[in-house]
Amino acid sequence: MNIFEEYIKKITNLILxxxxxxxxxxxxxxKGIAVESPPPEFDFDLSxxxxxxxxxxxxxxxxxxxxxxxxxxxxxxKDFENIEVxxxxxxxxxxxxxxxxSKINEILNNKESFGKKNSNNNYNIEFVSANPTGxxxxxxxxxxxxxxxxxxxxxxxxxxVTKEYYINDYGNQIKNFAKSVFLRIREIKYNEKFxxxxxxxxxxxxxxxxxxxxxxxxxxxFDNFEKSLNLLKKESLKYSMDLIKTDLKELGIEHDxxxxxxxxxxxxxxDKAINQLKQNNYVQEGFLEPPKGEPDKNWKKTKRLIFxxxxxxxxTDRAMQKNDGSWTYFANDVGYHMYKVNRNYEYLxxxxxxxxxxxxxxxxxxxxxxxxxxxxxxxxxxQLVKLYKHGKPFKMSKRAGDFISVRDLLNEVSKDSIRFMMxxxxxxxxxxxxxxxxxxxxKDNPVFYxxxxxxxxxxxxxxxxKNLNDKVELDIKNFSLNENEIKIxxxxxxxxKIIETASSKYEPHKIPYYLYELATLxxxxxxxxxxxxxxxxxxxxxxxxxxxxxxxxxxxxxxxxGMNILGVSLPDKM
RNA sequence: GCGCUUGUAGCUCAACUGGAUAGAGCGCCUGACUUCGGAUCAGGAGGUUCUGGGUUCGACUCCUAGCAGGCGCACCA
Numbered sequence: 001m002n003i004f005e006e007y008i009k010k011i012t013n014l015i016l017x018x019x020x021x022x023x024x025x026x027x028x029x030x031k032g033i034a035v036e037s038p039p040p041e042f043d044f045d046l047s048x049x050x051x052x053x054x055x056x057x058x059x060x061x062x063x064x065x066x067x068x069x070x071x072x073x074x075x076x077x078k079d080f081e082n083i084e085v086x087x088x089x090x091x092x093x094x095x096x097x098x099x100x101x102s103k104i105n106e107i108l109n110n111k112e113s114f115g116k117k118n119s120n121n122n123y124n125i126e127f128v129s130a131n132p133t134g135x136x137x138x139x140x141x142x143x144x145x146x147x148x149x150x151x152x153x154x155x156x157x158x159x160x161v162t163k164e165y166y167i168n169d170y171g172n173q174i175k176n177f178a179k180s181v182f183l184r185i186r187e188i189k190y191n192e193k194f195x196x197x198x199x200x201x202x203x204x205x206x207x208x209x210x211x212x213x214x215x216x217x218x219x220x221x222f223d224n225f226e227k228s229l230n231l232l233k234k235e236s237l238k239y240s241m242d243l244i245k246t247d248l249k250e251l252g253i254e255h256d257x258x259x260x261x262x263x264x265x266x267x268x269x270x271d272k273a274i275n276q277l278k279q280n281n282y283v284q285e286g287f288l289e290p291p292k293g294e295p296d297k298n299w300k301k302t303k304r305l306i307f308x309x310x311x312x313x314x315x316t317d318r319a320m321q322k323n324d325g326s327w328t329y330f331a332n333d334v335g336y337h338m339y340k341v342n343r344n345y346e347y348l349x350x351x352x353x354x355x356x357x358x359x360x361x362x363x364x365x366x367x368x369x370x371x372x373x374x375x376x377x378x379x380x381x382x383q384l385v386k387l388y389k390h391g392k393p394f395k396m397s398k399r400a401g402d403f404i405s406v407r408d409l410l411n412e413v414s415k416d417s418i419r420f421m422m423x424x425x426x427x428x429x430x431x432x433x434x435x436x437x438x439x440x441x442x443k444d445n446p447v448f449y450x451x452x453x454x455x456x457x458x459x460x461x462x463x464x465x466k467n468l469n470d471k472v473e474l475d476i477k478n479f480s481l482n483e484n485e486i487k488i489x490x491x492x493x494x495x496x497k498i499i500e501t502a503s504s505k506y507e508p509h510k511i512p513y514y515l516y517e518l519a520t521l522x523x524x525x526x527x528x529x530x531x532x533x534x535x536x537x538x539x540x541x542x543x544x545x546x547x548x549x550x551x552x553x554x555x556x557x558x559x560x561x562g563m564n565i566l567g568v569s570l571p572d573k574m
Numbered sequence: 575g576c577g578c579u580u581g582u583a584g585c586u587c588a589a590c591u592g593g594a595u596a597g598a599g600c601g602c603c604u605g606a607c608u609u610c611g612g613a614u615c616a617g618g619a620g621g622u623u624c625u626g627g628g629u630u631c632g633a634c635u636c637c638u639a640g641c642a643g644g645c646g647c648a649c650c651a
Contacts, residue, residue: 004590036590049593056631087594088631131651173651261651291648304649315577315647322649329651357578358646383579384645425587428579430644432586444613446599452613459611497590505591513588517598527615530606538610574613 001106001114002496004035007046007093011035014072015050022068024058036497037490044084044092045490051089062089100481100489101474104550107492108472111557115496117157117503124340125151127351128248128255129166133177134203135243137403138433139353141251143382145422145567147351148253149508150380152565157503162345163255166336169237170261171329177201177240178232184210185222209239247406252415252567259339261332270327270335273370274305274320277334282369283307288319307334312365334366341371348377349506354384380506382427388434404435413438416568420447423566424512446516450559451570453519456526457556458572464543472550482535484525485551491518492554495561508565515562522555 012030015022033054038047051066058065066085073083073093082094095103107114127147130140151161168174180201186192188210196202213235214222222228241258248254264270277283286306290299305320307330320331327335340348348367352360360379367377387394387404394404409418421438424446425431461468481489494514502510528535537548563570 032592034590034593036593039594041595047594052593052631062631090594168651171651288649300649302649319649324649326649328649332651354579354645356646360578381578381645386644429587430580444600448613449599452611456611456614463610494590501590507591509588510590513598520598523614524616526610527606527612529610530612530615536610574611 001103001110002117002500003103003493004037004046004497007035007048008033010077011048011050011069011073014076015054015069018072021072022054022065023060024054037494038086038090038092040487042086042092044082044094045493046093046095047086048091048093049089051085051091055089065089066091097476097479101476101479103493104474104489104554107554107557108550111469114557115156115499115561117496117500119157119159121159121346122344123151123154123159123161123347123349124164124343124345125154125161125349125351126164126166126340128244128253129168130244131168131173132237132240132244133173133201134205134240136247136406138387138406138409139385141247141406141409141418142385142422142427142431143351143353144248144251144253145419146380146382146427146508147349148251149419149423149511149566150349150351150503150506152567153499153503153508153511156561156565157499162257164257164259164340165255167237167241167258167260169233170265170332174233174237175229178229178236179225180206181210181213181232181236182222182225182228185214188214189222205243209236212239247410250410250415251406251418259336261336264332264335264339265327269339270332273335273338274331276338277307277369280369281308282311283320286317288317305331307331307362307366307369309362309365309369312368314361314365318362330362330366333363334370337363337367337377338370341367341375345375348375350377350379352379352381354381357381378506380427383430385422385431385433388432389436394435409435416451417445417447419566419568420450420512421445423509426507426509446512447568448574449523450512450515450519450563451568452574453522454556454559454563454570455572455574456522457552457559460537460552464538464541466543466549468553468556472546472553474546474550479547481547481551484521484528485547488518488521488525488551488555491521492558495558511562511566515559515566518555518558522552525551 012033015024019025033048033050035046035048038044050069052062054060055062055065063085066089070083070085070091073080073091079095079099080093081096084092086092125147128136128140128144130136136144147163151163154161176199179199183192183194183200184206187194188207194202213232216235217231220228220231225232274283283305285303287301287303288306290301300323302323304323304325307318307320309318310316318330319328320334322328337348350360350363356379360381364377364379367375417438422431457468498510498514502508526537529537537543537545537552543549560570
């Protein structure tokens with residue numbers, strides 16, 4: 001049930017049926033008609049801009065038109081007890097008790113699906129895809145949580161979602177990684193001092209990995225790097241992915257599919273993709289212009305395969321081959337994305353870190369080219385998490401082994417706080433993350449505020465000895481809502497709309513904001529009893545008004561659905 | 575130089591994707607505890623929405639020209 005959509009339809013139909021009466025010629029602008037909640041200072045449930053919109057295109061005074069529409073609504077729909085024309089021509093509408101009760105019952109009878117926006121598309125969301133050369137750091141977990149919650153959200157609406165992780169287990173960085181492990185093994189086994197340089201990974205976790213590999217390969221001498229390379233790559237990758245998977249799991253994240261770059265190469269998927277693009281002349285041999293900006297010493301003008309991504313809105317065409325003729329990282333990624341396209345998803349989403357902003361155009365271009373413009377890849381970039389330590393900016397470097405890992409964070413702060421905090425911000429805004437502050441202030445993290453409201457609700461149900469799922473019967477004769485209750489109810493009505501925009505725009509941060517607002521209204525309602533005894537909910541172990549019960553159950557429904565989507569727990573005691 | 579992105583209260587951010595008097599938290603000031611669990615609540619102060627121009631009934635939102643911050647700009651991954 002989405003009350004706003006319901007009345008957009010009803011009012012639109014009414015206007016269409018009565019266009020002569022309203023003297024409307026031009027009705028082609030119904031898209032812009034909105035029914036929403038009016039600002040809180042108006043004591044109405046809904047507001048509608050039909051008068052403004054249609055007045056404008058038909059050159060009729062909006063207020064006059066709004067009044068005519070008002071008359072129509074009064075005549076045809078029995079749902080409202082009061083309608084007013086306000087401001088420049090808004091219609092404000094207040095529902096009758098009967099309609100309120102029927103809306104409330106509708107929600108109570110469909111608890112699980114309240115807010116659900118029915119759709120059944122097939123989504124692929126690629127997220128995290130952190131390089132398998134070490135544990136996850138704090139920056140990774142933003143995209144991880146964003147992707148996970150987006151998946152939950154889309155699933156809640158009935159879509160099929162594949163959560164995918166692309167393992168970049170090919171190329172130089174893996175060789176360097178293996179080399180680092182090799183040297184650490186030599187350090188352990190032969191007491192050779194590990195000399196860090198800029199190609200090597202210095203972190204202590206490399207020692208752990210080395211030790212594990214030593215333990216399970218007792219016969220191996222590790223006297224020649226090239227000879228041990230395959231073993232080292234395979235084992236190091238495995239342990240490194242174990243680290244990442246453990247971190248993800250503790251954050252409450254589980255991918256459906258891990259896809260390896262090496263496998264991609266072995267299956268010749270890159271060649272296939274490039275052949276396909278060649279047939280459409282999207283890939284051709286040619287020369288690229290030298291890169292703009294800083295002059296590059298290594299730059300050579302060489303004939304090579306080039307993807308014409310400018311045809312799809314990119315700034316420049318992109319190289320598929322390196323100087324030595326091997327595929328570029330991008331070429332491999334094109335192969336990977338062909339594999340995605342071929343699996344018949346309606347929507348592809350990539351969640352990327354801020355350092356990939358410049359990459360999005362070319363890969364979206366590639367997907368358009370591969371799918372004949374049928375599939376749109378949507379790249380969502382999560383901005384940086386700026387770290388502070390002791391109030392000072394803290395530069396992270398995975399290479400230097402100098403970073404705050406997800407593990408460090410999890411040791412201090414709960415999964416719930418991390419998830420809520422990382423989401424409580426739109427993805428294209430930087431997050432200031434003061435490590436010390438988070439620790440100090442963990443108690444007034446907004447997540448507790450929302451959780452606490454549910455704990456209070458649970459506590460109330462314990463004292464009246466009832467269950468949240470017990471049936472609530474509303475009696476129309478005595479039905480009345482006080483100011484707090486009506487505010488909460490109106491907020492609850494907005495829930496489906498929050499889900500709708502959060503999922504269609506890929507903006508999951510709307511949810512924590514909304515839940516916080518709902519919790520605020522609830523706490524305020526609850527506290528009324530402290531000021532004035534007559535507002536107490538309970539008398540002699542029994543609830544005084546069933547309306548109270550209904551409203552509180554509504555709040556609990558929304559908070560449960562919401563926190564479930566966020567992947568944050570909801571204890572009934574705190 | 576180019577692309578993407580951000581600029582809103584002292585600070586950190588919202589604003590239903592063009593709606594009505596721009597809202598929260600923190601911080602500051604005032605008040606409510608023999609608590610239906612105060613991890614809470616009530617109230618106050620705080621704004622030229624970076625600047626200039628444009629579009630229209632109506633702009634934080636769209637267009638345009640600037641200013642300032644961030645990220646990126648290999649044939650690295």
